[in-house]
Amino acid sequence: MAVKIRFLGGVKTVTGSSHLVHNDRTQVLLDAGLYQGRRDEFYAVNSTFSFAPRQLDAFVLSHAHVDHCGNIPSLIRKGMRCKIYATHATRDLTRLMLEDAAKIQEEDIKYVNKINKRLGLPLRNLLYNQKDVSNAIRRIHPVPYDKSIMIAKDFHLVLLDAGHILGSSIIVLEIKDNDRVIKVGYAVDLGRNNLPMLNNPEIPKGLDYLILESTYGGRQHTPVEDAKGHLKEVVNRTIARGGKIIIPAFSLERTQEVIYLLDELLKEKAIPAIPVYVDSPLSAQITEAFIFHADYMNSKAAHAIQHGQNPFEFINLRFVASQDESKGLNMDKRPMVIIAGSGMCESGRVLHHLKNNIEDSRNTVLVVGYMAKDTLGKKIVDKSKIVRIFGVEHELNAEVVVMNSLSAHADKNDLANFVFESLPLKRIFLVHGDPEQSQILADTLSASGLNVHIPDIEEEVELI
Numbered sequence: 001m002a003v004k005i006r007f008l009g010g011v012k013t014v015t016g017s018s019h020l021v022h023n024d025r026t027q028v029l030l031d032a033g034l035y036q037g038r039r040d041e042f043y044a045v046n047s048t049f050s051f052a053p054r055q056l057d058a059f060v061l062s063h064a065h066v067d068h069c070g071n072i073p074s075l076i077r078k079g080m081r082c083k084i085y086a087t088h089a090t091r092d093l094t095r096l097m098l099e100d101a102a103k104i105q106e107e108d109i110k111y112v113n114k115i116n117k118r119l120g121l122p123l124r125n126l127l128y129n130q131k132d133v134s135n136a137i138r139r140i141h142p143v144p145y146d147k148s149i150m151i152a153k154d155f156h157l158v159l160l161d162a163g164h165i166l167g168s169s170i171i172v173l174e175i176k177d178n179d180r181v182i183k184v185g186y187a188v189d190l191g192r193n194n195l196p197m198l199n200n201p202e203i204p205k206g207l208d209y210l211i212l213e214s215t216y217g218g219r220q221h222t223p224v225e226d227a228k229g230h231l232k233e234v235v236n237r238t239i240a241r242g243g244k245i246i247i248p249a250f251s252l253e254r255t256q257e258v259i260y261l262l263d264e265l266l267k268e269k270a271i272p273a274i275p276v277y278v279d280s281p282l283s284a285q286i287t288e289a290f291i292f293h294a295d296y297m298n299s300k301a302a303h304a305i306q307h308g309q310n311p312f313e314f315i316n317l318r319f320v321a322s323q324d325e326s327k328g329l330n331m332d333k334r335p336m337v338i339i340a341g342s343g344m345c346e347s348g349r350v351l352h353h354l355k356n357n358i359e360d361s362r363n364t365v366l367v368v369g370y371m372a373k374d375t376l377g378k379k380i381v382d383k384s385k386i387v388r389i390f391g392v393e394h395e396l397n398a399e400v401v402v403m404n405s406l407s408a409h410a411d412k413n414d415l416a417n418f419v420f421e422s423l424p425l426k427r428i429f430l431v432h433g434d435p436e437q438s439q440i441l442a443d444t445l446s447a448s449g450l451n452v453h454i455p456d457i458e459e460e461v462e463l464i
């Protein structure tokens, strides 16, 4: 009975990860991420499936980022009835991420349909709603790390710690094929060593095949260890000018990491005790889930939380709840740190803070995450003289600092080392990367005599 992988999404691009592993009688889906694109494409791609969701026997979710979990409710809508396997932390974080994704869509559809109605155009449908989200979460069956369980006929599953975000997993499938077992590893996404709070990625043993991300297949990051010192310098420099530090940050993981480092700097008295505001209701909820799931953190962070040294509760830290309080921060002229979403400055409360602070050269915009092209965040990174916020032009006079040392993705060297440590491997499939990034990694690995393939979308490969 042939075992095959069909690469359905997150192939030659970084969003919409989804892959089907199957034999003649069993179908197991790995991830169902939201594909990000222009509005028409977004709704078309995410609502179309080239397989029958009802026929799936099991679903395994690697982690709670929406490019991996964001389209699960669409599958539920299309009839998926099987169990979803993920870690406990991933389940709780996925609930928050999906509720937020549904809310964003509801607002978007309301806005679009108002225009369409006026123009006499057909009205759009939601991809999914909050009810689909709760139906999806109900199907998630929590699985601990490092424990083999049978998930469907011929398929066993082991989750390993991927060290990428809290609760993230490397998925290992052990597939019975006549009198042999084929072992397939899926490290999408893969973290790095020494990230704040997280354990280092585990190395899978005895794999035959590896599906590997390649987001930074051709790049090298600044070491994680530089992050704290860099943050200290930026904060002190801005305070000395009497300015504010605005940090656009993703609500999941990056926000908690920045708070964690600020807490350490405050405890060491390396920075003055200025107020730190986290202005994102989603970040507040996610931080709660982090505290609840401290057992997924490295021993240092877990020990601190479990022994009354919670890094998310220091005295100057405040989670801003209401819009009014958020706007009120503008009246407060003291130096402060404001961490707010969205991470790429495309929406959310960070826009108000940028609008109010970007023209003042005493302030700093500290970029700690990835900024996709054509976003306001990218324009800030590129130090454009003029940027548009809420349709109004603003001069960018604030200092802009880019800090990529906190990247949660393995870089070129990390990825290659991970592969070398996982050898012997019959074949490596590179996904989750722009083509040039995947190609650089493929060339590096091929040069060491490894069998590497960058699949096309919808390509099916038999595991021989």
Ligand SMILES: [Zn+2]
Pocket: 063, 065, 164, 189
């Ligand atoms: Zn991820």
Ligand SMILES: [Zn+2]
Pocket: 014, 017, 065, 067, 068, 188, 189, 432
């Ligand atoms: Zn991803």
